[in-house]
Amino acid sequence: MKDDVEEHIEAWERELPWLDPVKEAIFVRLAILARHTQQLRRDTLAADGLPHWQFKILMKLRRLGPPYATSPSQLADVLGLTRGALSARLAPMEEAGLIDRTSDTADRRRVHVRLTEAGSAAFEQQAGREDHGESILLEALTAEERQVLAELLHRLVLAAEIR
Numbered sequence: 001m002k003d004d005v006e007e008h009i010e011a012w013e014r015e016l017p018w019l020d021p022v023k024e025a026i027f028v029r030l031a032i033l034a035r036h037t038q039q040l041r042r043d044t045l046a047a048d049g050l051p052h053w054q055f056k057i058l059m060k061l062r063r064l065g066p067p068y069a070t071s072p073s074q075l076a077d078v079l080g081l082t083r084g085a086l087s088a089r090l091a092p093m094e095e096a097g098l099i100d101r102t103s104d105t106a107d108r109r110r111v112h113v114r115l116t117e118a119g120s121a122a123f124e125q126q127a128g129r130e131d132h133g134e135s136i137l138l139e140a141l142t143a144e145e146r147q148v149l150a151e152l153l154h155r156l157v158l159a160a161e162i163r
Contacts (some may be wrong), residue, residue, distance in 0.1 A: 005029055037134065044129040048123055054093055058123040061115040068115035075113055098122055
């Protein structure tokens with residue numbers, strides 16, 4: 001079965017004889033898949049009413065492991081935000097019960113941002129929906145093909161990160 005990429009390549013091969021059709025097919029298809037997965041994430045976030053930036057904060061806290069807490073400055077650094085920008089984002093999340101900010105018992109000047117049970121549940125729901133959508137897409141491949149694809153993409157990511 002033909003896909004839109006084959007028509008794209010045929011058109012460019014006529015115009016650009018030096019074009020490597022295999023390379024073009026790889027990168028155009030990777031771009032299509034990236035757009036598809038981004039749209040899947042946007043759609044699942046919209047269905048849950050969870051803004052992308054809130055999901056990112058929940059994800060970063062969850063990734064830390066128990067007790068799912070860190071300082072605001074460390075969280076800002078991980079997210080690539082200023083302290084002020086993070087503070088503005090944390091306020092509505094705290095009001096919604098997704099996170100809480102508590103003073104350190106040893107040093108009251110220190111604050112910790114912690115994932116709440118509600119925040120953890122919101123993250124789990126979103127991650128589960130994303131996982132389901134991604135699984136449906138990958139049903140086109142056998143388990144062995146998925147493993148081969150994962151290994152090939154790993155090599156490409158390593159090559160990109162070295163540059």
